[in-house]
Amino acid sequence: MPWIQLRLSADEETAEKYSDWLMACGAQAVTFIDAKDTPIYEPLPGDEVVYWSNTVVMGLYDASSDMDKAIAYLQSIHPDKQAMRYKLEQLEDKDWEREWMDNFHPMKFGQRLWICPSWRDVPEPDAINVMLDPGLAFGTGTHPTTALCLTWLDGLDLTDKTVVDFGCGSGILSLAALKLGAKKVVGIDIDPQALQASRENAKRNNVEDRLELYLPEDQPHFKADVVVANILAGPLRELAPTIIEFVGDKGLLALSGVLEEQAQELQQIYGQWCEMDPVAVQEEWVRLSGRRK
Numbered sequence: 001m002p003w004i005q006l007r008l009s010a011d012e013e014t015a016e017k018y019s020d021w022l023m024a025c026g027a028q029a030v031t032f033i034d035a036k037d038t039p040i041y042e043p044l045p046g047d048e049v050v051y052w053s054n055t056v057v058m059g060l061y062d063a064s065s066d067m068d069k070a071i072a073y074l075q076s077i078h079p080d081k082q083a084m085r086y087k088l089e090q091l092e093d094k095d096w097e098r099e100w101m102d103n104f105h106p107m108k109f110g111q112r113l114w115i116c117p118s119w120r121d122v123p124e125p126d127a128i129n130v131m132l133d134p135g136l137a138f139g140t141g142t143h144p145t146t147a148l149c150l151t152w153l154d155g156l157d158l159t160d161k162t163v164v165d166f167g168c169g170s171g172i173l174s175l176a177a178l179k180l181g182a183k184k185v186v187g188i189d190i191d192p193q194a195l196q197a198s199r200e201n202a203k204r205n206n207v208e209d210r211l212e213l214y215l216p217e218d219q220p221h222f223k224a225d226v227v228v229a230n231i232l233a234g235p236l237r238e239l240a241p242t243i244i245e246f247v248g249d250k251g252l253l254a255l256s257g258v259l260e261e262q263a264q265e266l267q268q269i270y271g272q273w274c275e276m277d278p279v280a281v282q283e284e285w286v287r288l289s290g291r292r293k
C-alpha cells in the first residue's frame with residue numbers, strides 16, 4: 001500500500017506535542033528524526049526520550065487520507081499558523097510495518113499481562129502472554145493509549161465476562177481480555193485490515209472461537225459486561241450513544257485516545273450514563289472509565 005508522509009519541523013519542546021497532533025489527525029505511525037536522519041523509535045515504558053534541537057516529526061498516512069483536512073486541523077491548533085513548517089511526500093510502497101520489528105520487545109502491563117511480539121521469546125512462560133503481530137493495524141502496546149487500556153483490563157476480574165472492543169485495531173485489547181478470562185469478545189473496526197490482523201492474532205493465541213469481528217455496519221446489538229474503546233476524542237464524542245448502548249446494567253466502560261485537554265468534555269458526556277472514575281494519565285493521554293448507572 002502506498003503512503004503519504006507529513007513532516008513537521010519541531011524542536012525538543014514541541015516534538016512530543018506535534019507527535020500527538022499527528023496521531024490525532026489520523027497518522028498510522030509517528031517517527032522522529034534529527035538533521036542527521038537518525039531515527040528515535042517509540043521507547044519502552046520507563047525509557048527516557050531525548051529529542052534534538054532540530055527535530056523533524058514525521059507522520060505516516062495511508063494514501064487515501066484527506067491531507068488537506070489533516071493540515072487544516074494542524075493549522076487550527078497550532079499557536080502560530082504562519083510559522084508552521086510542513087512538507088508532504090508520497091512514499092513508495094514498502095514493507096513499512098516490518099521497519100520497527102527489531103525495536104518491538106515483550107512488555108508487561110499491570111500485574112499479570114505480557115504483550116509479546118510473535119517473533120520473540122516469551123520472558124515469563126507462566127504469565128498471561130498475548131502473542132502479537134500487529135501487521136498494518138494500530139496496537140502494539142507501545143502507545144500510551146493502548147497501554148492505559150491494557151493496564152485497566154489487567155486490573156479487572158474478566159472471568160466469564162462478555163467484552164466489546166470498539167476500534168479493535170490489531171486486536172490487542174480483545175486478546176488481552178480473552179487471555180484474562182473473558183468468555184467472549186466482540187471486536188469492531190472500520191478498517192478491514194484491522195479485522196484481518198485481529199483475526200490472525202486470535203488464531204495465533206488459540207482464542208479465535210471466542211472472538212467475533214465486525215465492521216460497524218454489521219455490528220450486533222447486545223449488552224456487554226465490559227466495553228473498551230480506544231478511538232480518539234472526536235469519534236468517542238460522536239459515537240457516544242452507540243458505544244453506551246453496548247454497556248450493560250452496572251457494566252464497566254473505558255475510553256482512551258483522549259488528550260488531557262479533551263477529557264473534561266468526555267467525562268461530562270459519558271457521565272450522563274455512568275458513574276465516572278478519576279482519569280488515569282500517561283504522558284499527555286488520559287483514560288476515562290466508569291460504571292453504568
Ligand SMILES: C[S@@+](CC[C@H](N)C(=O)[O-])C[C@H]1O[C@@H](n2cnc3c(N)ncnc32)[C@H](O)[C@@H]1O
Nearest residue numbers: 138139146167168169189190191194230231235
Ligand atoms: C488508536 S487505534 C486502537 C487500536 C487498539 N484497540 C489499541 O488499543 O491499540 C483506533 C482504531 O479504531 C478504529 N476506528 C476509528 N474510528 C472508528 C469508528 N468510527 N468505528 C470503529 N472503529 C474505528 C481505527 O481503524 C483503529 O484501528
